[in-house]
Amino acid sequence: MSSVVTAPRRTASGSGAAAAFVRIRDREVSADLLAGLALAAVLIAVAFAASGGVDLAPNTWVQVALVVIADAVVVTLAILSPARPLWGAAGVLLFAGLAALTYASISWSVQPAASWLEANRTLSYLGAFAAASGLARLWPGRWRAVIGGVAAAATVVSLYALIVKVFPSTLDSGDPLGRLRAPFDYWNAVGLTAAMGIPACLWAGARREQAPVLRALTVPAIAIFIPALLLSYSRGALIVAVIGTALWFAFVPLRLRAAAILATGAAGGALISAWALSTRSITSDGIALSSRTSAGHSFGLILLVALAATLAAGFAVAYATDRVSLPAERRRQVGTALVVLVALIPVGGVVALAGSSRGLTGQVSHIWHTLTNQNGVVGDQPGRLVELSNSRPHYWSEALKVGEHHVVAGVGALGFSTAQGQYTSGVWNAQHAHVEHAHGYLLQTFADFGLIGVALNLGLLVAWLVAAGRALGLPRPARLSALWAPPAGYASEHAGLLTLFVVALIFGLHSLIDWTWFIPGTAVFALVGAGWLAGRGPLEQPVGRLSERRAPSRSPGAAAIAGAAILFTVIAIWGIVQPLRSSDAYNSALTHLTRGNTAAALTDARRAQSSDPVSVDPLWLESAIYSSAGDQAAARRALIRATSVQPSNPETWTRLGCYDIKRGQNAAAGAELGRASSLLPGVTAIRGDSTAYCAAVNA
Numbered sequence: 072m073s074s075v076v077t078a079p080r081r082t083a084s085g086s087g088a089a090a091a092f093v094r095i096r097d098r099e100v101s102a103d104l105l106a107g108l109a110l111a112a113v114l115i116a117v118a119f120a121a122s123g124g125v126d127l128a129p130n131t132w133v134q135v136a137l138v139v140i141a142d143a144v145v146v147t148l149a150i151l152s153p154a155r156p157l158w159g160a161a162g163v164l165l166f167a168g169l170a171a172l173t174y175a176s177i178s179w180s181v182q183p184a185a186s187w188l189e190a191n192r193t194l195s196y197l198g199a200f201a202a203a204s205g206l207a208r209l210w211p212g213r214w215r216a217v218i219g220g221v222a223a224a225a226t227v228v229s230l231y232a233l234i235v236k237v238f239p240s241t242l243d244s245g246d247p248l249g250r251l252r253a254p255f256d257y258w259n260a261v262g263l264t265a266a267m268g269i270p271a272c273l274w275a276g277a278r279r280e281q282a283p284v285l286r287a288l289t290v291p292a293i294a295i296f297i298p299a300l301l302l303s304y305s306r307g308a309l310i311v312a313v314i315g316t317a318l319w320f321a322f323v324p325l326r327l328r329a330a331a332i333l334a335t336g337a338a339g340g341a342l343i344s345a346w347a348l349s350t351r352s353i354t355s356d357g358i359a360l361s362s363r364t365s366a367g368h369s370f371g372l373i374l375l376v377a378l379a380a381t382l383a384a385g386f387a388v389a390y391a392t393d394r395v396s397l398p399a400e401r402r403r404q405v406g407t408a409l410v411v412l413v414a415l416i417p418v419g420g421v422v423a424l425a426g427s428s429r430g431l432t433g434q435v436s437h438i439w440h441t442l443t444n445q446n447g448v449v450g451d452q453p454g455r456l457v458e459l460s461n462s463r464p465h466y467w468s469e470a471l472k473v474g475e476h477h478v479v480a481g482v483g484a485l486g487f488s489t490a491q492g493q494y495t496s497g498v499w500n501a502q503h504a505h506v507e508h509a510h511g512y513l514l515q516t517f518a519d520f521g522l523i524g525v526a527l528n529l530g531l532l533v534a535w536l537v538a539a540g541r542a543l544g545l546p547r548p549a550r551l552s553a554l555w556a557p558p559a560g561y562a563s564e565h566a567g568l569l570t571l572f573v574v575a576l577i578f579g580l581h582s583l584i585d586w587t588w589f590i591p592g593t594a595v596f597a598l599v600g601a602g603w604l605a606g607r608g609p610l611e612q613p614v615g616r617l618s619e620r621r622a623p624s625r626s627p628g629a630a631a632i633a634g635a636a637i638l639f640t641v642i643a644i645w646g647i648v649q650p651l652r653s654s655d656a657y658n659s660a661l662t663h664l665t666r667g668n669t670a671a672a673l674t675d676a677r678r679a680q681s682s683d684p685v686s687v688d689p690l691w692l693e694s695a696i697y698s699s700a701g702d703q704a705a706a707r708r709a710l711i712r713a714t715s716v717q718p719s720n721p722e723t724w725t726r727l728g729c730y731d732i733k734r735g736q737n738a739a740a741g742a743e744l745g746r747a748s749s750l751l752p753g754v755t756a757i758r759g760d761s762t763a764y765c766a767a768v769n770a
Contacts, residue, residue: 108733110220110599111227113140118228118264118592123256124192131651133591134195135644142640144205149632151209158202159538159605165531170194172520172527173484180483181490181719183685184650185309185764189484191647192589199595203602212702213565217603221574221596225268226292228254228592229299232261233343236302236353237371239363249354250451251303260590261485262308263581265299266291267574267596269333270314270319274570276332276385277325278563283389286332291378293336298344303353307584315577317416322573323566324568328392339381346373348453356451463510463584469494470509474517480522481720489720490518492751508586515586538605539575540566561610568607571600593727653683660692664699672696687713687723694730705736714743721750725757729765737761 117137120129173190180186206213235242235253243253252259273280276289300309316333320326347353347384352366429436445468470492473487482490488507509515516524544557544565557565578597582588660675673696694709710727718725728743740761744767748757757764 103213103219106210107219107223110216111223114220114224114592114596114599115227117596118224118597119254121591122254123260124590124592125256127188127651127654130192130591131647132754134191134647137198137202137595138643138647141202141205142636143208144202145636146633148205148208149629149636156608158208158541158604158608160523161534162538163197163201163204165527165534167195169524169527169531170197172524176481176483176520177685179480181486181717182483182488183717184683184687186362186484186486187683187685188650189589191650192591193484194643194647195591196594196598199598200602200605201596203599204606207347207603207606208608211607214564214571214603214607217599218271218274218567218570221571221600222289222292223272225264225271229261229265229268229295232299233295233302233374234371236347236363237367238373239367240360244360247358248356248451249358249453251299255590255592257587257590258303259305259581259585260306260587260593262300262303262305263311263578263585263587263593264596265296265303266308266312266315266581267577267593269296269316270570270573270577272296272336273316273319273329273332274323274325274567276389277323277328279328279392280563283386283393286389286752287382287385290332290336290388291339293333294339294343295596297337297340298347301344301453301456304451304453305579306458306461309456311577311580314580315573318576319570319573319745322403322569324562325566328388331388331392332385335384336381339377339384343374343377346370354453354503375405436458444470444510466508466510467514469578470511470514470518474514474521477518479521480523481517481519484519487515489517489722490719494752508589510586511584512582512586512588515588535601535605539572539601539687540588541609542604543572544610558611564610568604568610571604575604579673639672650686653679653686653689656682656690657692660689660696664692664696669696669700685716687720690716691726706730707734707757719750721747724750725765725768728761729768732761732765 092198106442117133121133122129124130166732170190170193173186177183177186177190203217232251232253235246235706236251239246246252248258251261253261255261272289272292276286276293278286296312300312320329323329347370350366350370352358352362353370404579436659444460445464447464449455449460451459469491470487473482473490476494477490485507487509509518513525514526516528516716520527575597578587656675656679660672660679663669663672663675673693676689676693676696676707680686680693683689690709690713693704694713697706697709698705705732707727710723710730714727724743724747728740728747731737731740731743744761744764751757
């Protein structure tokens with residue numbers, strides 16, 4: 072009788088506990104969803120606002136926003152006095168050292184105005200990295216939101232790039248190129264975004280505890296990434312996507328469900344890509360807008376049908392994986408088979424090379440020669456996806472020459488573009504003069520910062536790898552087997568952190584062969600994941616949730632840290648906006664000059680120079696204003712000041728020399744153009760007919 076009476080009470084108690092657990096879990100899921108959407112919104116805003124990273128005004132405000140977010144996180148951490156040790160602090164400090172080096176390089180840069188802009192960008196990247204690291208300490212349980220935010224943002228950005236092809240007359244009527252490049256205005260950045268989105272979506276779709284709707288949505292997301300990769304014609308992005316996806320399957324124990332998602336989504340993406348690549352009005356350059364519009368509408372129908380079909384397939388995959396459960400041994404066997412298949416891909420490549428007409432060694436030699444040919448060129452058509460020839464060896468060779476001549480500290484941040492002409496010559500260089508980036512982060516760093524920059528970046532990489540290894544459970548000395556054996560109770564988070572590691576790795580590998588580091592929309596994706604890994608710390612030793620540390624600290628040290636962070640942010644914002652203020656004043660001066668208001672134009676030109684004292688553009692404008700007013704002596708003084716502001720920039724000496732040529736001061740012009748010639752030995756025209764050279768420059 073007692074058993075009958077007490078049994079219902081135990082059941083009721085158990086039901087109440089289960090209901091409470093469900094309510095808590097639902098709140099956690101809702102919080103993760105909201106946090107993920109918020110992060111996705113930030114990433115999308117950065118991608119669209121910053122675009123290719125060259126438009127000064129939007130990039131300035133993106134940088135300000137990232138610094139302010141970082142300041143808010145630092146102040147919150149200081150007030151709440153988080154538990155020690157400060158995981159990831161070494162990486163943040165070394166990143167801060169990199170930002171400091173970038174600012175310091177303004178003093179010796181061949182192009183200090185560009186160095187200032189690059190320093191501001193680096194500071195904002197430090198903000199993104201530090202903010203993510205700090206948030207990992209405040210809310211370590213929100214790791215799902217980070218991956219979900221990256222997956223959602225990558226999907227939206229990649230989808231927009233495709234939609235631009237659907238509505239070219241509305242979204243980008245002036246784009247004559249066939250390659251996808253919106254919203255970054257750079258095709259390789261589009262491909263890289265898609266590559267980073269693949270592992271994030273695989274993780275989101277393969278998690279059994281994820282809502283079926285969200286899991287189903289990952290299949291059409293994969294179908295979006297495939298054509299975004301292929302239609303960008305980005306070989307580098309395609310390579311790192313394959314490497315990153317293979318590593319994800321090797322390390323993350325969600326292989327069977329992820330394989331189903333990848334295969335289903337890739338099938339839809341392949342159909343979209345096949346139609347687009349076979350349609351000349353979609354992929355070729357210089358097509359009339361009417362033809363692009365007509366083909367775009369057809370492409371839109373193909374895209375819509377394919378995404379609807381893959382969404383339905385996604386629901387079917389989610390339904391099947393929820394109801395079909397293979398024994399553990401069978402799952403392990405199938406997973407091992409998938410890994411072996413991936414590992415056999417390079418073996419198949421070797422076999423194919425051995426069976427070629429040149430044989431294995433001959434084919435390898437031919438490939439190496441093609442890849443390292445400094446005069447190699449490649450077109451902008453879809454066929455470039457299977458071509459080996461490329462222009463990277465030329466850029467890298469120039470970067471090595473610049474770095475070798477300034478081996479200790481380089482030529483200053485972003486100085487490669489100005490300095491490269493000092494050490495190269497030939498037709499190729501004349502046709503590709505003033506390439507802004509060396510198309511490789513390592514060699515760009517060597518050219519811009521010398522061995523100091525290389526050593527600092529190497530230290531930062533090591534510090535981050537140590538921090539990431541700590542979060543992933545790698546002890547000292549590191550044992551790779553720990554990647555397949557997460558701590559008990561942390562298997563799900565461990566898989567998520569591995570996904571973030573792969574996302575950061577994809578970006579890092581791509582940055583070695585391209586300049587996508589300079590595009591905020593791609594860099595911030597990786598910095599968020601890398602920063603989170605650095606700040607997470609060991610899985611078994613979480614630093615605690617925010618709810619456990621709600622009481623503000625009364626420590627004077629915490630208040631001092633918060634105050635210092637706010638003061639630093641105010642100073643940083645001032646430094647970030649100065650180049651924009653200078654640009655605004657410069658544009659205002661141009662407007663006044665066209666209206667004939669010489670006095671106002673001169674005032675604005677001087678204001679532009681005072682806001683950005685290392686820029687020579689306001690001085691050149693000031694010289695033009697004086698020249699138009701008939702004050703030739705003052706015009707020449709402004710040009711002389713420009714040579715003192717940027718003495719290693721050949722353009723300052725060229726402008727001064729050509730000005731003197733125009734005024735008949737041939738003796739002075741000869742010395743000035745001789746200085747320009749010494750800075751540009753590859754431009755032989757300077758040493759020839761100076762009058763003809765200046766006429767060509769002014770034209």
